[in-house]
Amino acid sequence: MSRKSKEEKDKKAEKRGKERRYSRLRGMRDILFDEYKYWELVTRKARDLAVLYGFQPIETPALEKADLYERSSGKNTDVVSKEMYTFTDKSGDRVALRPEATPGLVRAYIEHGMFNLPQPVKFFWLGSLFRHEKPQSGRYRQHTQFDLEMFGEASPVADAQMILIAYNFFKELQIKVQIQINSLGCKECRADYINKLIEFYKERGKRAKLCIDCKKRFATNPLRLLDCKEEECAKVREEAPQIVDFLCNDCRDHLIKVLEYLDELDIPYNLNPFLVRGLDYYNRTVFEVTAVEGDEEESEDGAPEKKKETEEKDKRQASLGGGGRYDRLVEAMGGRPTPACGFGIGIERVILKIKEKNIPLKKDQEDFIFLAQLGEQAKRKMFILFEEMRKAGYRVRQAFTKDSLKVQLEEANRLGAKYSLILGQKELIDGTIIIRDMESGTQEMIDYKKIGAELNRRLESKDE
């Protein structure tokens, strides 16, 4: 570098100045044309389902007071303590970009006095969430969730219905999923259970085997000992007491009812005693939706070992959505005691899954007509014709910014036009127009006034 010629250095410096480009912030992404098709497919499915089940669309601000999340999700949860975008705004308020949807929805429920509405109140929400995490595929700092919440309904039917909707969502998108479900009990029986769990881990030698993180967890949040993935920790855990055995009567009944509904609805689930979710507000039912890998039905040659491996892997990642019941949160946030439950599904992860599985998109290729023109006069006339046709309900396209016929037909071809209407000087004088079948390449000169009749004839006969 020391002997680089002056010229070279200058060149480099000039280049640097010229070509410094902006790039996305880490973990953020643009959704371009191709991806947008998936985006629409998935969000439309979400919206359709939500409406069908009687959920009302609602939006909330992306920015809220930071302590809304600290109080509801829990100050010590990772989502809040490590990943939240928190800052002080110009008026000195401590605010945060929402890291999850539920707290804002609870706030809205209380703030607008929705306990005076007929219960339950059911929200459908679709929006961006922000978490400052280390990105990898399916994990972004801004991601989008489809969220359903139901306030004012304590019955296990509500839990089951939530799970049903989530399940249908994936099923109708042709994604195979399994529901992991567990109960965290209520305040009382969970406390009992945690004591039992602590006692269990206190028994000789067990703590020594745990990983560093779990040693910490033992002190801060013993429940989380249950979902550690370390081999040793899992081994110790095998013998651990399970919460299902310690639920109080009400909580046990609730769980059983939920499971009965699921059985009746034929929803495959896995009662997973180790499922513990990372937010403080959950009680009773918690569930998670995980992708089921592979085409288990089709595989006949069965390589059981390999299958096991992928299954193992899937349990680790591939959480596509999750949720549960949070009966105490509304009250804790200053509202009336209101039972509630909900779930969220990560849109980006769903899209990733759809792409991965090569699930074909429905083509919405309806026939359309391309208008091509040559010369200023013709252009003006076509400009007007375009508007007339559009208003009359034809699907039309154009490239009026291009003058060359070649380029225009290239564009028509690229777009996949069924017919092109071509108007030039000659036709203008004769009062005719050329209609070209883009598939066969044959074309015909017709009376300009008969465009409508001719198109209708062609499009109709094709419809049969």
Added chain:
RNA sequence: GUGGCUAUAGUACAACGGUUAGUACAUCGGGUUGUGGUCCCGGUGACGAGGGUUCGAUUCCCUCUAGCCACCCCA
């Protein structure tokens, strides 16, 4: 936040301690000045950033940044 792998045109990939960094697709123009989807010809376009080793670095080393993967956690 921790660890591993990676970084070359818009995209997917080559090559090289030394003179002009290749190929395909895409893009733009021409062959065809009034006709697309085939073909032919041509143009534009890249070594992520900074530093070090070296006579010379896109190539080797370090740092940063970004992406992927694993962990933590989650969607």
